[in-house]
Amino acid sequence: MVKTLKTTVECSGVGLHSGQRVTLKLMPGDRHQGRYFVRTDLPGEPQIPARIEAVNQTLLSTELAVGEAKVRTTEHLLAALVGLGIDVVRIEIDGPELPLLDGSAVQWVEAIAKAGTQTLTDEAIATPVVIEPIWLQEDEAFVAALPAAELRFTYGIDFTYKPIGNQWHSWSPAAEPFAQAIAPARTFGFADQIEQLKKAGLIQGGSLDNALVCDQEKWLNPPLRFENEPARHKLLDLIGDLSLLGTIPTGHYLAYKASHKLHTQLAKTLQATLF
Structure with missing residues (x-):
């Protein structure tokens, strides 16, 4: 429908x-x-x-x-x-x-x-299905779309900042509602990058009220909503970028240290092969 x-x-x-x-x-x-x-x-x-x-x-x-x-x-x-x-x-x-x-x-x-x-x-929307694995990589970062029986997203991140370190999260819409599992995860940033980004004309509206911020040792505005909130937020970003296909094909989406650039490149590849 x-x-x-x-x-x-x-x-x-x-x-x-x-x-x-x-x-x-x-x-x-x-x-x-x-x-x-x-x-x-x-x-x-x-x-x-x-x-x-x-x-x-x-x-x-x-x-x-x-x-x-x-x-x-x-x-x-x-x-x-x-x-x-x-x-x-x-x-x-x-x-x-x-x-x-x-x-x-x-x-x-x-x-x-x-x-x-x-x-x-009530007319059903046809949902494409990932048939063959698709991998896109840029140095250590990668995104993939893999054949799977149901829709699933898995995301990993790895930072030298101790509050984050290495984190993963895997989520299936069939198992847990988006509103509870993914939606509350907030964007995050690093205290030692703020001045540089602002000078570049970015994050002009960023604050401790709308982003998690950490230094090398601690979060500046705890508490977190989830132990792995940053990984969940990256998964949220991936879902938003893949939504640009209109309908997200059934498959398992796997990402590690990826970016909006890689997310949208994967979406373009999926569009070219499945739509």
């Missing part, structure tokens, strides 16, 4: 990289358009499909664009939408970057629950 929202819900907040305050509306959409953004602040209110073809750049977040119209840091909201089975939604936004909110997807989940859902058609 194809699901959309029942009513409109509004969220406001600050973009992670732009530092710009924006207002975003999640609205029922046209069943033939899937998930798509509308830049209401630009002339003509251009639409940007939440599709892999629209990926513009992937530096520390995923940005989509059509012509000069862009929308950045789409992954947390898109993960929430696909994680809750929302196939169709119109997303109106009055700026170039989605609000980070608390750095996780939990407030997006709450907003979707507030809006409610409705079924547009």
Whole structure:
């Protein structure tokens, strides 16, 4: 079946990289358009499909664009939408970057629950299946799509920072709800990189209220929501990036020390081979 929202819900907040305050509306959409953004602040209110073809750049977040119209840091909201089975939604936004909110997807989940859902058609959506293993690697980092009987995501990270170290998390939607297992995991960063990133024009809206931050020895803003919250957040990012396929093919997605660049490269490879 194809699901959309029942009513409109509004969220406001600050973009992670732009530092710009924006207002975003999640609205029922046209069943033939899937998930798509509308830049209401630009002339003509251009639409940007939440599709892999629209990926513009992937530096520390995923940005989509059509012509000069862009929308950045789409992954947390898109993960929430696909994680809750929302196939169709119109997303109106009055700026170039989605609000980070608390750095996780939990407030997006709450907003979707507030809006409610409705079924547009009972017609089943065909879900592609991963038939052959696909591996993409960049130095130590890799992503893979492997044949599997059910959808599963497994993510590993490895940092020299003691609070994180080596972490893994594996999650299957059939076993545990997205809203409880993945959505609460917040984005994270490192105290010794903040000044450099800000000088580069990034993380202008970042704070201890919307990201976990650690130094070499400890977390600066505990407590964590999960012992392996950073690994779970990277898994959340992967789901959001793969949602750009429209429907995530059935398979086991495995990633280690990967990035939005590798996530979206895998999505493009899957699109070329399965869709």
